[in-house]
Amino acid sequence: MDMTIDEFYKQLSNVYETGSPEAVELYLNDRLKEASHGCDMCFEPMEITVSNELGSFYRGMGQFDKSAEFFEIAKRLVFVHIGDKTVQYATVLNNLAGTYRLAGKYEEAADLFNESALIYSTTIGKDNSYYCSILNNLALVYQDMKEYGKAEEMLTDALKSSRTLENSAMDVAITYSNLGALYLEMGDYTRAEEDLRESVDIYEQLDTNHQVHLASVYNSLGILYYKQSKLEEAKEAYQQALKLTLYHYGKNHEYEILCRNIAAIEEAVRNA
Structure with missing residues (x-):
């Protein structure tokens, strides 16, 4: 198809700004039809991109079965055309695991997050935002499972790591937010407010698209x-x-x- 991925994201952003989920769903499904060739051996990068975005869209709408369906499509396409020992594959696993977590499938989510973390660590190492994201996501799963000690350990490691990276303000903000939410659930309201306010302060220094x-x-x-x-x-x-x-x-x-x-x-x- 003629549209570049940058053009796709620019148009998608404009559609989201309409505030209409129906318009977003229609736009994404139309783009997927354009990108899909109907065969596993016909590789179109846009098909992976749009499938991922559909997975994210349905997750945001609380439609977890549909979300998992499209992340599975993206996973299969990446496996066939790019490989399962790649950053792209690890990222799709991370996305799918996020849907499983929200759907209450905590064990499946933890397994996928750990698989994703292993791929990241053996391909691009641990000193990057991808790995920090996995630590945050694992912490959320452990929090869901009421394993607060493990969750706090993951987030503390993520905070230490993200602070050493360049252009990591958003990663630091996310980690403070997750720490605040963890302490809130644990009933430690003082630490919760401190970390949540720290997160807000960092986010408000970023442009709107990063908020x-x-x-x-x-x-x-x-x-x-x-x-x-x-x-x-x-x-x-x-x-x-x-x-x-x-x-x-x-x-x-x-x-x-x-x-x-x-x-x-x-x-x-x-x-x-």
Whole structure:
């Protein structure tokens, strides 16, 4: 097909900015039809790219079966045309594992994250953002499994590693966010707020396109303040998360949850 991958991402960004999940889904499926040749031996890099984006889109919409389906397509294409001992393959495994984690398939997710980490370490080493991402993702799985000690260890290692890398501000921000969310779940509200605020400070120094995960930080702050009965602060944090979610993802599953959380706070304030 004539469209370059850079052009694809530019158009995709414009479609996301419409705030319409239906438009994004239609755009991605149309691009996949254009890129697909209907045979495993006909290699089109755009097919891998679009399949990955569809996997991410459906994951954001909470449609985990569809998300896994498209990540599996990307995985098969990378395996056939690029190889299974490559950064590209490790990245697809990482993406698929992320979907399994959100779907509650923690053991499968941990296995894929560990496989991805091994490939990264034997191809590009451990001093890079890819490996830091895996440590963060493994920490999330361990947190889901209530293995808080392992989760904290992964995040501490990720923070140490990311601080030594060039242009690593976003990796550091993500790790602080995950540490804050971990401490929040553990009931350590002081450390949670410190790390979440540190994450916000770093994100706000980045341009808008690099703030895609900032919504989750504000969401965690909203939860933290709500647990402390600081309703106005909680509402403000949720509203920031809502605005960022709408900008980056449209009215997806997380957007609906945030709307309900804000409505619940407003009702609590009225009844106070």
